Amino acid sequence: MKKRLIFSILAATLLQTVIFAKSIEIKQKDVTEINKYAQSASPIDIDDQIENQIQKYAQKHDFEFGVDTKRGKYFIYDIESVALKPTDPDFVKSLSVAYEKAFFNAQEEFVMDIFGRTVNAKKISLFANNSTDAKEFASDKIDNRGVMAKIGRIFDKTLSLTEKSLDNALVKLGVNPSNIEKLSRKEKNTLFKNKFIAQTMKEAFGSVAGFIPIKTFVGKDTRGQYAVGVIAMRSDKTSQVAKDISRQRYTNIQGRGRSIKDMVPSDKKELLNEFGLRLVFDATGKPALISYAQWGFNAKGLGSYMKNQAKKNAKSMAQDMADSFISDFVNGNLQVSSQSEHGEIIKRVLEREGGADGMVTDRTIKTILDKINKNAKLKSSMELAGISTVRKWSTTNKFGLYVAGVVRKWTFSGLNEAKSVQEGRRITTGEKREKKRSYSNSINGSAEYNTVNDF
Numbered sequence: 446m447k448k449r450l451i452f453s454i455l456a457a458t459l460l461q462t463v464i465f466a467k468s469i470e471i472k473q474k475d476v477t478e479i480n481k482y483a484q485s486a487s488p489i490d491i492d493d494q495i496e497n498q499i500q501k502y503a504q505k506h507d508f509e510f511g512v513d514t515k516r517g518k519y520f521i522y523d524i525e526s527v528a529l530k531p532t533d534p535d536f537v538k539s540l541s542v543a544y545e546k547a548f549f550n551a552q553e554e555f556v557m558d559i560f561g562r563t564v565n566a567k568k569i570s571l572f573a574n575n576s577t578d579a580k581e582f583a584s585d586k587i588d589n590r591g592v593m594a595k596i597g598r599i600f601d602k603t604l605s606l607t608e609k610s611l612d613n614a615l616v617k618l619g620v621n622p623s624n625i626e627k628l629s630r631k632e633k634n635t636l637f638k639n640k641f642i643a644q645t646m647k648e649a650f651g652s653v654a655g656f657i658p659i660k661t662f663v664g665k666d667t668r669g670q671y672a673v674g675v676i677a678m679r680s681d682k683t684s685q686v687a688k689d690i691s692r693q694r695y696t697n698i699q700g701r702g703r704s705i706k707d708m709v710p711s712d713k714k715e716l717l718n719e720f721g722l723r724l725v726f727d728a729t730g731k732p733a734l735i736s737y738a739q740w741g742f743n744a745k746g747l748g749s750y751m752k753n754q755a756k757k758n759a760k761s762m763a764q765d766m767a768d769s770f771i772s773d774f775v776n777g778n779l780q781v782s783s784q785s786e787h788g789e790i791i792k793r794v795l796e797r798e799g800g801a802d803g804m805v806t807d808r809t810i811k812t813i814l815d816k817i818n819k820n821a822k823l824k825s826s827m828e829l830a831g832i833s834t835v836r837k838w839s840t841t842n843k844f845g846l847y848v849a850g851v852v853r854k855w856t857f858s859g860l861n862e863a864k865s866v867q868e869g870r871r872i873t874t875g876e877k878r879e880k881k882r883s884y885s886n887s888i889n890g891s892a893e894y895n896t897v898n899d900f
Contacts, residue, residue, distance in 0.1 A: 491666040492524045495674040498662055502676065511558075518680040519559075523550040527671035531844040537741025541766070543673045544661065544720040551677045552653045553821050556779045560651030565644065572638040582632045582797055634795040642788040642814060653777040653823065654691070655684030658721045675721070683724060686732045691776045691827060693860060702726025705733060705835060709852050713840040716850055722770040731857045734774065735835070738766035739850035759849035760837050767853040769825075771832060777825035786816040830867070831860035
């Protein structure tokens with residue numbers, strides 16, 4: 446009877462298990478929902494999203510980063526996180542700075558790859574004490590017999606009394622007792638130490654003339670974190686254009702182009718996506734430079750006069766930035782140095798506080814070394830002849846923050862005009878006349894001005 450009852454219970458349990466398993470059958474839609482939840486729970490960082498877009502852009506235009514031997518060009522990119530979020534009134538300024546940092550980092554890497562020198566050093570050391578007296582402290586090794594032992598014991602007692610008297614005196618003077626405890630005599634005994642340290646020192650100095658951004662990406666994630674990505678390029682043609690501009694001479698580089706006025710976006714909202722320099726061909730077929738810069742200003746609480754003044758100052762800052770981009774392209778020189786250290790230190794130590802009768806602690810300490818120290822400096826200068834303003838603008842972005850921007854250009858026609866004014870005569874160059882705060886994932890790219898094959 447008992448056996449039959451037990452069998453019945455087991456059969457019923459098994460049947461319920463089968464029915465339950467059928468009721469929770471996992472379908473594809475369930476898997477999809479779980480994957481969506483996992484993605485929302487662990488969102489991809491915005492810098493990784495932008496990097497994916499950068500790699501797709503490279504695949505689309507069939508070039509590889511670093512030295513592209515097929516094209517005879519050097520491609521490089523960098524991504525910089527924006528320090529402030531759109532809730533901060535200085536977000537617009539932080540966004541512009543992030544672009545500059547990203548492009549500057551790309552320039553640094555280019556100079557280091559082309560002109561750099563590295564010195565490396567690695568060091569490893571091992572100490573292990575497995576002796577029979579390894580766990581004895583120095584004070585324990587005093588001979589327990591004879592005069593030296595007595596002297597040792599008297600010394601310890603005298604020192605202990607002196608320390609107590611001193612502690613009491615310090616407390617009376619107002620010293621915190623906890624601080625006094627930190628000064629108590631400690632003994633340390635190292636039983637094991639394994640240390641590995643690798644050091645790298647790099648330095649480089651070289652020209653970034655002809656180094657040009659070809660595409661920028663501005664993206665944000667669901668947390669409101671922004672980042673800026675920049676793809677940059679240098680080729681023999683871009684370097685030649687830079688050299689010709691710096692020497693204010695006619696160039697043999699030619700290409701099919703169009704009016705700069707048609708290249709610059711007319712919509713202010715589109716201009717919000719434009720940062721940095723563009724090397725293009727204008728309507729005359731000559732190389733030309735278009736430089737975009739923007740800066741922010743906080744108009745909250747300002748009267749109409751002060752608001753206009755803040756806007757004017759922001760445009761002046763943007764113009765200086767735009768001109769600096771042109772100057773860096775024409776004859777920028779960059780010096781960079783870096784020192785890094787990595788490794789690990791593992792040690793086992795015995796510590797005792799308070800003499801022979803004190804408490805002994807046995808600790809294993811693991812330390813990972815991770816240090817970087819980098820310095821970089823870029824300098825450039827050029828004659829402003831040939832530069833003029835295409836457009837000055839101001840607007841508010843979708844977060845209600847004020848943005849002021851300037852678009853500057855450098856053209857051979859502009860250089861010709863400037864020289865004719867300076868010298869009272871026209872220089873012949875053979876040119877034709879120019880005719881709410883909620884966030885979602887998004888990445889905006891700058892406009893396309895030319896292909897990677899143009900230069």
